[in-house]
Amino acid sequence: MTENTRKIGNTLLRVDDITLSFGGVHALNGVSFEIKEHEILAIIGPNGAGKSSMLNVINGFYHPQKGTIAFEGRERKRMRPHVAAEQGIARTFQNIALFKGMSTLDNIMTGRMLKMKRSFLWQALYWGPALKEEIENREFCEKVIDFLEIQAIRKTPVGKLPYGLQKRVELGRALAAEPRLLLLDEPMAGMNVEEKEDMCRFILDVNDEFGTTIALIEHDMGVVMDISDRVVVLDYGRKIADGSPDAVRANGEVIDAYLGVSHE
Amino acid sequence: MSGASSAAGAEAAPGLGVGDTFPKLLLDMAKRRGDRPAIREKEYGIWQSWTWGEVAQEVRALACGLAAIGLKRGDKIAIIGDNRPRLYWTMTAAQVLGAVPVPLYQDSVATELSFVVEHAEARFVLAEDQEQVDKMLSIRESYPKLEQIIYDNPRGLRNYTQEFVHSFEDVQALGRDYDAAHPGFFDTAVAAGGGGDTAIILYTSGTTGQPKGVVLSFDNLIKTAANGIAFDSLRAEEEVLAYLPMAWVGDHLFSYGQSYVAGFCVSCPESSDTVLLDLRELGPTYFFAPPRIFENILTTVTIRMEDAGGLKRRMFKYFMKIAKSCGTRILDGKPVPLGERLLYALGDILIFAPLRNTLGFSRIRLAYTAGEAIGPDIFDFYRSIGVNLKQLYGSTEASVYITLQPDGEILPDTVGCPAPGVEIKVAEDGEVMFRGPGVFVEYFKNPEETAATKTADGWVHTGDAGFLDDNGHLRIIDRAKDVGHLNDGGLFAPKYIENKLKFFPDIKEAVAYGHERDYCAAFINIDLEAVGSWAERNNVAYASYQELAENPDVMKTIQSHVEAVNRDLSQDPRLASSQINRFLVLHKELDPDDGELTRTRKVRRGFVADKYESLVEALYSSKDQVHVETEMTFEDGRKGTVKADLRIIEARTFGQTEPLKMAG
Structure with missing residues (x-):
């Protein structure tokens, strides 16, 4: 392989001093970090460290009690997930959240909802501008299908697909929204080695071909170290490390968090 | 023998392409059928087509581009990837320049490919995608004579900045400039080719020892293609799905040779996973598959029938019994009592036609199988539901056809009569030998094997033992050495x-x-x-x-x-x-x-x-x-x-x- 010439740019998203609690439980405690344009950032940490909460804060599902989030330099306080989506943040879920009875193509088309400007009535008429719009969006979805190599399951109901393929369809739906920032919550959980390799390749290709910034949560350390440019480590709601994969691997606090501290 | 060059096939039947090389046939088709589809590929869920006129333009730009980056007469260009229009065009473009395409099996790993690439002395390679480019780069490390690498699909290749790696579009763009700067170059190059020239080198997969490069001339392929077209009266309206490896002689003859001679349209599937879906959408009229594929399709049908409701299952069983008793006879045009004929017609409406539709065989006129023995049950199943499945016996050394089953003379355990123009004899030790227009020129850089396989007067050893039965049909029984x-x-x-x-x-x-x-x-x-x-x-x-x-x-x-x-x-x-x-x-x-x-x-x-x-x-x-x-x-x-x-x-x-x- 040749050297990756991709440029990592300026800060795309900055989270600053985020604190999130549910009752007395502090899920996140004063966490700050940045996501830079075009990079692949991994968020890791033991169970209950607050990783998924962090993604939920970023895409506006949870509202932190304290702290600020700035996307493309614009700060926001309370924001609904659909606003985050309109701004260009898309995500996949730890437990697949697809429409099981719908085909792969239809599921991916739902990712284009925000791009479809015509009203429900127009769409029901399926004529003139609505038809044109549908065709344009279908074309984009077909490019996503081609990109993810899922042509053979285009018309298959998602519920009938094996788990690894469902994950791929979910990634396809997120890609259909043409996101600037893609949040992936454990994209490789429950996959076998071959499926993981495929998924890694797709994540790297998305990043490379479209320049999409990616933040992902993952437990497989091999994968994390291989594909990410930078790693943020959370433990008990606090950030304990932030740096290149090699630096994080050598960090004493990270080793303690994962392996436990001996009490001598 | 293949020595003499003439306008092959021109006199065989009206409407066939005229020309003794594939580039000449292409230009002839572009002139006569310029706005008819020549090739299709399913992309982004839609069948995209190119007319003969467009293909001629694409090939022209590509041929000039290849010339611009140094491909010369006699050079070899390896081609590796799934069946894609651009890969087929590369064959023609190379042939325009007098260079020889060498298609490779796309599933092979780099170590297997390196033997062929080095033995063929390939200077250029056209690789479909990143996977194939990576293989070629690894071969190039130990074989620097592989000079230029051209790729079709740019995905993942944006960071490959080596000056010897080119995109297909870039080469064509170079070609358009070259064409403008050298008017007349293309036409002169096409005219310089002749029927006796080497058209292609196909490496046999070689179950024993190293693969051998079978050299076939334009005369071999074009005459054989025309003979096959005449034998089965193929028309310019046939629909063909190109899905078998391009390095295999069958695909080369059916999807390339016969398409250029008869002028029919060839379709490339969307991906290797979608072949059966694309088959169904396309409904080919002329289809080839090894027995394994017919077997797999039948197994799927059987399993799905077992899952079907009771009424459907009983109907299926009842009408399949009728099909078994009279279906093949009806297909062969033999006399069948009226009662059975009527029942079969009812079965056709209720079961056989929908079944053929599900399998993608609605429009099929002709299906061939070859390569190994097909079970008589499987063979009869397809024939009984009205698919005209036939067997042929062939080899790379024969440009495919040695024997073919003629319509109406189908016996499951024979492989048919000698193909038009082909002579067959059985040697004293029982080995089948043949001679005909498709007989290969030689094994590339392997005179010993050539001499061992081909006699001085053009007879070729097949290595198979068999005999001609009383009706003149060939029956293959085993490998001769066994x-x-x-x-x-x-x-x-x-x-x-x-x-x-x-x-x-x-x-x-x-x-x-x-x-x-x-x-x-x-x-x-x-x-x-x-x-x-x-x-x-x-x-x-x-x-x-x-x-x-x-x-x-x-x-x-x-x-x-x-x-x-x-x-x-x-x-x-x-x-x-x-x-x-x-x-x-x-x-x-x-x-x-x-x-x-x-x-x-x-x-x-x-x-x-x-x-x-x-x-x-x-x-x-x-x-x-x-x-x-x-x-x-x-x-x-x-x-x-x-x-x-x-x-x-x-x-x-x-x-x-x-x-x-x-x-x-």
Whole structure:
């Protein structure tokens, strides 16, 4: 392989001093970090460290009690997930959240909802501008299908697909929204080695071909170290490390968090 | 022979392309059928097509571009990837320049490919995508003579900045400039080619030893293509799906050669996973597949029918019985009583036509299978539901056709009559030899093999043993080196006998003996799945393979199968003496882990004979029982010993004079 010439740019998203609690439980405690344009950032940490909460804060599902989030330099306080989506943040879920009875193509088309400007009535008429719009969006979805190599399951109901393929369809739906920032919550959980390799390749290709910034949560350390440019480590709601994969691997606090501290 | 060059095929039938090379045929098609589709590819879910006129433009730009980056007459250009229009165009573009395309098997790994690339002395390569480019880059490290790499699909290749890696578009853009700067270059280059020139080098996959590069000339391919078109009266309106490897001679002739000569449109599937879906969408009229694919399709049908509702299942069973009794005769245009004809027509409306539609065979006029023996049940299934499936026998060295089954003369165990222009003879040792317009020029850089395979007067050894029957149809029985003789001089063709046995679903493997013996005898493995499901239905309890194999009812069934094979063999004077006199059912399944089968599940006859020497001896003695102890490897790798007392059964044999008497 040749050297990756991709440029990592300026800060795309900055989270600053985020604190999130549910009752007395502090899920996140004063966490700050940045996501830079075009990079692949991994968020890791033991169970209950607050990783998924962090993604939920970023895409506006949870509202932190304290702290600020700035996307493309614009700060926001309370924001609904659909606003985050309109701004260009898309995500996949730890437990697949697809429409099981719908085909792969239809599921991916739902990712284009925000791009479809015509009203429900127009769409029901399926004529003139609505038809044109549908065709344009279908074309984009077909490019996503081609990109993810899922042509053979285009018309298959998602519920009938094996788990690894469902994950791929979910990634396809997120890609259909043409996101600037893609949040992936454990994209490789429950996959076998071959499926993981495929998924890694797709994540790297998305990043490379479209320049999409990616933040992902993952437990497989091999994968994390291989594909990410930078790693943020959370433990008990606090950030304990932030740096290149090699630096994080050598960090004493990270080793303690994962392996436990001996009490001598 | 292929020496003389002439406007091949031009006189064969009106409407065919005129020209003695593929570039000339392309330009002729562009002139006469310029706005008709030449090739299609499914992309982004839609069939995209290119007309003959557009293909000519694409090829022109590409050929000039290849010339601009240094491809010259006599150079080799390797082509690797799935069936894609651009890969086919690269063949034509190279041929314009007098360069020789060398298609490679796309699934091969770099180490396998490096032999071919180096042996062919390829200077250029067209690779479909990143995967193939990576293979070629790794070959280039040890073989720097591979100068330029061109890729079709740019995905993932944006960071490959080496100056010798080009995108297809860039080469075409260079070509358009080159064309503008050198007017007349393209036309001169096309005119310089002739029918005797090398068109392509196809490497045979080579089950033994290194692959050999079969050199075929334009005359070989174009004459053979035209002969095939005339034989099956193919038209310019045929629909063909190109999905078999481009490095295989069949794809080259059906999807490239015949398309250029007859002018029909070839479609490339969206991806290798979607072939069956695309097949159904496209509904080809002319289709080729190895027996394995027809077998897989049939299995899917069977499974889906078993899951269907009761009414559908009963209808399917009822009408399939009718199809079996008269379907093939109707297809062959033979007389069938009106009543049966009407029932068949009803079945066609209710079952056969929808079934053909589901399989993608709605519009099929002609389907071929070749490569290995096809089970008569599978063959008859397709023919009985109205798919005109036929067998052919061919080889790369023949530019495909050696024999073909003509319409209306379909016998399941023959491969048909000599193809037009092809002569066939059977050598004294039983080996089939042929001579004809498609006979290859030589093996590339391998004069010894060429001399060993092709005689001075153009006869080619096939390595297969067979004979022409009374109707002039060729019957292939085995690889020539495996064919032996019984002590009475009768022919002994083990694979032929084994295949006949294995066509029974109850028999999984068979090993036949008889070379330099007094009579033929066999080991048999039952098929645990098929026999096991019989046992389940009939409440026969069994604990192991061995126990099931020893069941007297199973023995009786196997005996009836063996006797059915014997009755079949007895009808043929040449094979009548190799009827199976005695057989036994083995106490264990033959297994690759024990070295009895190869990894591709072919019986290692010699090894089995040595391992079970006592059993073989018992088959040729008067004993009716034999004790055996065998070491075997279990699935977890442990070894153990199986002991058994095997019964040896005498099977009834048939004299030639009583062919139609029923066995007991």
